Amino acid sequence: MRPSLAARTAGVAVAAAVLQLIMIIAFSWPAARTEPRDVPIVVTGPQAGVVADRLDRERPGAFDVRTRPDEAAARAALQDREAYGAIVTAPSGPKVLTASAASPAVAQQLGAVAARLGGGAPAAPAEDVVAADSDDPRGAGFGALALPLVMSGMAAAVLLTFGIPSAGWRAAGTVLFAALGGLGVAGVAQGWLSLLPGSYLAVAGVMALAVLAVTGTIVGLATAIGRAGIGIGALTMLLLGNPLSAAASAPEMLPQPWGDLGRLLPPGASVTLLRSTAFFDGAGGGGALTVLVAWAAVGFALLAVGGMRGRTREEPAVNSEPVTA
Structure with a gap:
């Protein structure tokens, strides 16, 4: 028996309210409990x-x-x-x-x-000894970079998933978007807003890798398991990755183990690697680089799995076509 429209409406409203509470907790709790910890x-x-x-x-x-x-x-x-x-x-x-x-x-x-x-x-x-950029001494502009990177990566993943049917071309689109996004965001951050010093190409490379990790993971999940993968990837990057990125503070300022978890997610790793590249000549960025490469690799592995499944489903349909004389 199908549920009544009233029951479905109530279920959707309750689910939305729960999601709202989760988002409030995810974004507000780390900020409210920020203080030095080891x-x-x-x-x-x-x-x-x-x-x-x-x-x-x-x-x-x-x-x-x-x-x-x-x-x-x-x-x-x-x-x-x-x-x-x-x-x-x-x-x-x-x-x-x-x-x-x-x-x-x-x-x-x-x-x-x-x-x-x-x-x-x-x-x-x-x-x-190692000062923040003089145009962003409090780090407010730098801290605001994480969320747009995540949101734009999610949006690109949705467009690629629904607009490109082929897994191979989705992979190509993800790489192209990451390259263009890295060059564009680095240009804005350095040339217009003056938030980051250092080599433009190095900063752009970090930005591109960050976008690749976020977008590649979500596109890969969507290709491998369907539309639910978009939700899983988006919630992971947005509800966990963004508030735990410590872009405006430091991982050691967050309640544990959330600070350590944030370093293992693309937004937090991106923040760490970007700081290391722009201000410290790459020092301390090796772990973050490994994390981002690993996430990107997982995303493309999922894309490959999804592509193979798609070809497997197509083969029986081709083979079942009648042969005409």
């Missing part, structure tokens, strides 16, 4: 142990404090993306080193630490 920083100098003990006592669980032999080693740790900041102790007083390019939010937290280290005296001086 953020790696380094300390050096004669009072390094004292400072480490004080940080652990005053902010338990906030920082993962590591020691370095001298200030040069501390600076190298920031430039290699091994740490977000450093505290250099000296007889004249402590000095705080930050890398706002890695995360303006963490740099702000370390600025507060510098004020407390002063102990009523003038705040410990802070030096930005």
